[in-house]
Amino acid sequence: MDQGDAMAVLQELRGDAVVITAMAAIEAWAQKSKLPSRDLPIADAMGKASSVALGLALARPEVKVIVLDGDGSLLSNLGTLATIAGKAPKNLYHFVLENGVYATTGGQPIPAQGLLSFARLALAAGYASAYEFDNLEEFTANAWRILEESGPGMVCLKTVPEIRSAEQGVAPQDAPWHRSPLEMVADLRKSLGTA
């Protein structure tokens, strides 16, 4: 499935949810989001987007928190599954863009590419639910229902890798959607009333 198409579906369903993005999802989501004041990309500290999302979910249980993680990113912070399961936030939805590669660094394969199942790992860790989708139609038909369920839930989306070249870098600084990290934190805190 095309990750941009999947994100377009998610944008229509997010409501006022906070969306935390990592690595390859950052640019793709920024181009689809219609509520940037509630978006926060975690471009640094690989793998920690889900941890930031957990903190936000615990702080604001009345707000849905969606994290758009990468498979390589999640592998670098796999203990997050147990940490999230332990606190069991009902408002946390952990999406994993499973493209099987490190897309921002040229498309090198992740360890155990095609062998491991993040959905099964999440269930084994204690997530309330876990789903896998490899086509857009099926995801579109079920996404709204998943976001109505109690979390923590994992949703694995099998996406086509969009490999970035060295010239492209991780994310363009001059894109129209680009905001500095400090601007994004300030916007999010203002939106949540915690500024």
Place this chain on the structure above:
Amino acid sequence: MTQPALLTPTAVMEELKKNGVTHVVTLPDSETRWMWRAMEAEAGLDLVPVSQEGESMAIAAGLTMGGKRPVVLIQSTGLFEAGDSLRGITLELKLPLVMVIGYRGWSRHGVTTDSAARFLEPVLNAWGIRYHLVERDADAKRISLAFEEAYRTSRPVAVLIAVDPTASTEDSDTGLPRRKGAR
């Protein structure tokens, strides 16, 4: 013979309460294990156990942006482990954070052989992170100082819990002897 502890859970807990702490994001360690039961018993405090220390900085960042007031409680070795999260999230996003750090290997009586102790203060200095040493109850008010600095500057500030194993043997909630160098 057991000597009285120089730093008690009561003194630390009073400081956390005074500063409005809502969450303790933690991975237990030998230097601060004596605080665990007091934290569990504190109704207004939510413990967030982590699998690895790097998560703690990121979870604390989310809690802070969500309007809560967390502390991170980890050992010095965990701080080393969490270095990239501290750099890439706490420092880059300019978020206030008080980190309570168990100072493994700390001693006032001679040169420590524990590299975890020898590297701690140089590493904090390299990151430009201010820190305060807390050895006994009389030092606990430095925790309030750390909060004032962290929130005034929007930066992390460390509180180093320095319990010398040769000075206090009241270091175990199980009654078992401290295992030197244990995490």
